[in-house]
Amino acid sequence: EAPTSSVTDKVENGSQLDEKKVTVVFVLGGPGSGKGTQCANIVEHFGFTHLSAGDLLRAEIKSGSENGTMIQNMIKEGKIVPSEVTVKLLQRAMQENENDKFLIDGFPRNEENRAAFENVTKIEPAFVLFFNCSEEEMEKRLLNRNQGRDDDNIETIRKRFKVFIESSLPVIEYYQAKGKVHEIDAGRPREEVFETIKNIFATFAKESSETGKYVDNCVNVMTEVHID
């Protein structure tokens, strides 16, 4: 299946059609499994743009938008914000960015997210990274994160774990059935986790450039890493 997809949508005034080909990788895993940390490394080494659904929602709260209070309340409760809101934010972020390679972190979080994104954008991910980590380790990391997040308290953390198991794991299983998931043992030290990720992206870049589906700027990195 083609790793590039077309983003087609009318802009605000409805008069102009904006279309571009993009490569999308979904980055999924439990809260505190290290998705954001590794996305920063992938951006640096492989030239992707990192779009964190959680960050986009938190920015929406700060902007004072009409949905701000609803989003804030849902995040405090560890619940998943309606897909319509999150998909719009992601779509806008992709359209406004000149890059054509996006890491979408923390999305799709449930079946509704997945279906809404696919219906609206017609984008299929090239592949999915699944950060697998024990709850014990994730809890420890979140309680030490110190970023002043409203939802990094033990009560909300437990709710987020429950939502992850009940709503997010089925999405990962959906992509597993399509052969799109790279499962990563995310309980290891940061550097070890990134070594695994480097190999995944280097292999993807090599295969895609061979088939002409992926124009990459990762050639220098590819020579540094081991490809199975």
Ligand SMILES: Nc1ncnc2c1ncn2[C@@H]1O[C@H](COP(=O)(O)OP(=O)(O)OP(=O)(O)O)[C@@H](O)[C@H]1O
């Ligand atoms: N491999 C690791 N070992 C130990 N600590 C880590 C590791 N990776 C990330 N951390 C730390 O754990 C905390 C959570 O990491 P991060 O914010 O990347 O997780 P996340 O999966 O993006 O979480 P969330 O989904 O809640 O946003 C951070 O303080 C980060 O520095």
Ligand SMILES: Nc1ccn([C@H]2C[C@H](O)[C@@H](COP(=O)(O)O)O2)c(=O)n1
């Ligand atoms: N697709 C998403 C992503 C995030 N949220 C909300 C609910 C999460 O608990 C919160 C924080 O996300 P994180 O930064 O930990 O990825 O944001 C959502 O509703 N839908």
